[in-house]
Amino acid sequence: MSRLVVASNRVADLSVAKQSGGLAVAVGEALRQRGGVWFGWSGDVVEDGEPDVPTTTSLDNVTTVTVPLSRSEFENYYHGFANRTLWPVCHYRLDLAEFSNEFLESYRHTNARFAAEIEKLLLPDDILWIHDFHLIPLGSELRKRGVTQRIGFFLHIPFPPIEILTATPEHEWLIDSIFAYDLVGFQTQTDLNNFKRYLLQLGNTTFLPLDRLICGDRELTAGVFPVGIDADHFAEVAHSPQSDRIVESMKVRDPGLALIIGVDRLDYSKGLPERVRAFERLLELHPEWRNAASLMQVAQPTREDVDAYVDIREELERLTGAINGRYGNFDWTPVRYINRSVERDRLAAIFRASRIGLVTPVRDGMNLVAKEYVVAQDPDDPGVLVLSKFAGAAETLTEALIVNPFDTDEVAEALHAALIMHQSERKHRNYALRTKINNFDVFKWQKDFLTALEHSRTSYLIPERT
Ligand code: ADQ
Numbered sequence: 001m002s003r004l005v006v007a008s009n010r011v012a013d014l015s016v017a018k019q020s021g022g023l024a025v026a027v028g029e030a031l032r033q034r035g036g037v038w039f040g041w042s043g044d045v046v047e048d049g050e051p052d053v054p055t056t057t058s059l060d061n062v063t064t065v066t067v068p069l070s071r072s073e074f075e076n077y078y079h080g081f082a083n084r085t086l087w088p089v090c091h092y093r094l095d096l097a098e099f100s101n102e103f104l105e106s107y108r109h110t111n112a113r114f115a116a117e118i119e120k121l122l123l124p125d126d127i128l129w130i131h132d133f134h135l136i137p138l139g140s141e142l143r144k145r146g147v148t149q150r151i152g153f154f155l156h157i158p159f160p161p162i163e164i165l166t167a168t169p170e171h172e173w174l175i176d177s178i179f180a181y182d183l184v185g186f187q188t189q190t191d192l193n194n195f196k197r198y199l200l201q202l203g204n205t206t207f208l209p210l211d212r213l214i215c216g217d218r219e220l221t222a223g224v225f226p227v228g229i230d231a232d233h234f235a236e237v238a239h240s241p242q243s244d245r246i247v248e249s250m251k252v253r254d255p256g257l258a259l260i261i262g263v264d265r266l267d268y269s270k271g272l273p274e275r276v277r278a279f280e281r282l283l284e285l286h287p288e289w290r291n292a293a294s295l296m297q298v299a300q301p302t303r304e305d306v307d308a309y310v311d312i313r314e315e316l317e318r319l320t321g322a323i324n325g326r327y328g329n330f331d332w333t334p335v336r337y338i339n340r341s342v343e344r345d346r347l348a349a350i351f352r353a354s355r356i357g358l359v360t361p362v363r364d365g366m367n368l369v370a371k372e373y374v375v376a377q378d379p380d381d382p383g384v385l386v387l388s389k390f391a392g393a394a395e396t397l398t399e400a401l402i403v404n405p406f407d408t409d410e411v412a413e414a415l416h417a418a419l420i421m422h423q424s425e426r427k428h429r430n431y432a433l434r435t436k437i438n439n440f441d442v443f444k445w446q447k448d449f450l451t452a453l454e455h456s457r458t459s460y461l462i463p464e465r466t
Helices: 014-020 022-034 071-090 101-119 138-144 171-178 189-202 231-238 241-253 272-285 307-327 344-353 368-376 408-419 423-439 442-455
Strands: 004-010 036-046 055-059 062-070 127-131 150-154 183-186 205-208 212-215 218-224 258-265 293-300 335-338 356-359 384-388 401-403
Touching: 004 022, 004 101, 014 022, 022 036, 022 062, 022 442, 036 071, 036 101, 062 071, 062 101, 071 101, 101 138, 127 138, 127 442, 138 150, 138 171, 150 442, 171 189, 183 189, 183 442, 189 205, 189 212, 189 218, 231 344, 231 368, 231 423, 241 344, 258 272, 258 344, 258 368, 272 293, 272 307, 272 408, 293 307, 293 344, 307 335, 344 368, 356 368, 356 408, 368 384, 368 423, 384 408, 384 423, 401 408
Parallel strands: 004 036, 004 127, 036 062, 127 150, 150 183, 183 218, 258 293, 258 356, 293 335, 356 384, 384 401
Antiparallel strands: 055 062, 205 212, 212 218
């Protein structure tokens, strides 16, 4: 087995990976099995001109190497091209996208700098796995430096349709840089189709069977690898004695209250205002749920330096205040809004105690919360997942109640249907969903991707290995 070199925006602390969730565990497992290096940003920002030396730590056969960003890289590469340009474009939000040459130049430059650091770490037989939109051109920067090892790229967020992508200046350069990889992985068939439709329209790609694509002298394999969760572990956490206690105390505090749970980063892609409006609509259309159901929305702030995130936070606070003012009373708060991160064992217990998992992004690569909610349920008396059709997860989790998050009435009616759903139907749906989530967990995702990468045809193989 080849040694593995992973590059992603942030690097997990492998000594506490269980707490940080499934992705870190699965990538960590692959690194431990093969030995290897995990490279990424340290999270630190140094003033321009200050030294940006890498920090290296090793645990058994795995080394993590992290570098700080300079102030201008942080503003133009990270908060610029990554968060203000690519994130909105890939979430179909051209209205929020900002285009600037300074952002683009910094994005190129930072990826080139990372490539120079990674090249120093490579051994001839390594395989490389690069993650997500921050690092799209990292592969081509490595190739420019003569790196011939197999390199795979996985996009965690949606790949937008051509009509949106082509509004981005330099989109040809961006997509062309994907052809430096030997394998590109997407979350869903829709994303892969969008990628292929873009290439088809550009007209310089030959399409071979099994999603092998030829462009110039480069061959690339494209595939769908839906990311999963560490399902066994999360179910275990949800049913630990500690969780039992949390669930019990929640029941004692609010006997008979039907809890609807939403858990997200506070991001405009997650459909939070639409969700609160749909809950309000439920109270209008079905007044029997007044005093009887509450929406608990846990929204962890992120990217607070970006205006669009300040706006979404203010909108959510305004909406929550308005609905609580209109319907709330001394005994009942319609919307409980918790503006912070919650520890994973508490989160798992809250999922288990909730009658509905309400996951209604307006666009999402996959959405792991949907999967976590399902496996946290008690199989004999489970809650119901209400899931947006615009989450990647909806492509496979078809036994959820699938909704259009923009259709307030439809979501409100789905909430009502979920709240009155008979136990036998809830069990049936939960069983079907749980089976899929268990069969396609994060370990399978990791193994499938790396197996496909090792078997991908590559035009970069050094002559003596071909
Ligand atoms: P995210 O956009 O961050 O991920 P998601 O897939 O839902 O979205 O994962 C979030 C994770 O953070 C989940 O494990 C969730 O439990 C946790 N989390 C969210 N809010 C939290 C809070 N307030 N407190 C504690 N934990 C919280 C990106 C893409 C997704 C894709 C993933 C993985 O945007 O579409 O599914 O990567 O590929």
